[in-house]
Amino acid sequence: MTEPSEIAARIARWRASYPDPIATGLRGMAEAGLLGIGLSEADGFTVIARAKEKLVETTGLLGLAGMWAGRQMVARFFLGRFGSQAQIAEFMPRLADGGVSLCVAISEPGVGAHPKNLITRAVADGTDMVITGQKAWVSNALEASHIIVFAITAETEARKRYAAFLVPIGTSGLTIAPMPGFHTLVPSRHCAVSLDACRVPAAARLGPDGTAFEAMAVPFRDVEDAVGAAGMAGGFRLLLRRLGPRMPASAEAELGAIAGLTALLDHGARAVVAALDSGLLRDEAAASVGLRVLAADIRSHIGDLLAETPSPPDTVRERLLTDLDAILGIARLPRAVRQARLGATLRLSPG
Numbered sequence: 001m002t003e004p005s006e007i008a009a010r011i012a013r014w015r016a017s018y019p020d021p022i023a024t025g026l027r028g029m030a031e032a033g034l035l036g037i038g039l040s041e042a043d044g045f046t047v048i049a050r051a052k053e054k055l056v057e058t059t060g061l062l063g064l065a066g067m068w069a070g071r072q073m074v075a076r077f078f079l080g081r082f083g084s085q086a087q088i089a090e091f092m093p094r095l096a097d098g099g100v101s102l103c104v105a106i107s108e109p110g111v112g113a114h115p116k117n118l119i120t121r122a123v124a125d126g127t128d129m130v131i132t133g134q135k136a137w138v139s140n141a142l143e144a145s146h147i148i149v150f151a152i153t154a155e156t157e158a159r160k161r162y163a164a165f166l167v168p169i170g171t172s173g174l175t176i177a178p179m180p181g182f183h184t185l186v187p188s189r190h191c192a193v194s195l196d197a198c199r200v201p202a203a204a205r206l207g208p209d210g211t212a213f214e215a216m217a218v219p220f221r222d223v224e225d226a227v228g229a230a231g232m233a234g235g236f237r238l239l240l241r242r243l244g245p246r247m248p249a250s251a252e253a254e255l256g257a258i259a260g261l262t263a264l265l266d267h268g269a270r271a272v273v274a275a276l277d278s279g280l281l282r283d284e285a286a287a288s289v290g291l292r293v294l295a296a297d298i299r300s301h302i303g304d305l306l307a308e309t310p311s312p313p314d315t316v317r318e319r320l321l322t323d324l325d326a327i328l329g330i331a332r333l334p335r336a337v338r339q340a341r342l343g344a345t346l347r348l349s350p351g
Contacts, residue, residue: 030098
């Protein structure tokens with residue numbers, strides 16, 4: 001397992017050569033050894049979470065840490081768990097050295113990621129599959145060499161059946177454009193992806209045919225949440241370090257409360273991601289919901305503190321707060337549904 005001290009050393013080497021990551025993004029991370037973190041069996045998602053946390057604390061950029069962690073999570077989860085032996089042998093070494101980068105396209109314009117509403121299709125044509133449709137909010141598309149595209153391969157009156165395909169960026173009919181109006185989480189960019197009769201070999205299918213949405217897309221949300229909580233904990237710790245010296249003695253009690261809640265968030269995030277690596281994430285379903293609620297509560301405490309005790313302008317602080325608001329707003333409805341389901345389970349239990 002890559003130790004925290006080694007993660008910190010690699011980040012320091014990268015920062016020494018690339019001191020302005022807003023401008024350079026992930027450039028130089030392969031040479032610093034950062035793109036191999038989390039891809040080995042020994043590392044697990046725990047190491048990805050620790051590295052994401054450290055990246056946020058070091059750079060103050062939740063967007064940059066999200067770009068890096070998204071890349072590593074997609075590789076470990078989709079390729080590592082569902083790739084064929086041939087696909088893993090072809091792509092995994094190149095993911096570590098930066099020669100290949102994957103992203104995933106599930107959501108579609110105006111309908112989000114609900115499987116009943118998606119319409120992108122993949123149709124067999126000889127030994128190929130022809131994919132047509134539109135995808136939205138695709139993270140890391142501009143940096144990717146391949147996009148994992150979820151598409152309908154069969155449909156009955158009751159259900160759409162999905163498969164996922166590795167589509168190379170240079171495929172004819174594939175176009176990528178940044179989504180307009182989204183300016184937070186720099187330097188990451190969310191993109192729209194258009195597939196106009198994109199032809200890939202049938203061997204480009206990744207994972208099961210017909211059940212890819214249930215087997216791959218749905219559980220990946222839990223992976224994102226588990227690792228994402230660590231990034232928020234890193235962001236709150238950095239905020240505390242920047243706020244503390246600027247606050248008067250009258251703010252000590254509130255600062256202490258925020259520090260205590262942040263420590264709880266950090267411990268909870270570590271427990272949830274450890275359960276993910278152990279295959280026991282279902283046992284931590286309530287904790288996953290609670291981490292999100294706790295993060296929103298910490299953000300509210302910080303907002304109240306700043307309203308009551310104004311401090312000098314701080315670009316890093318303001319960007320972090322804006323980015324935290326953006327992250328807490330992503331997929332708000334699905335997460336509210338999950339929270340309500342947890343409450344319904346308790347309400348309907350025999351007691």
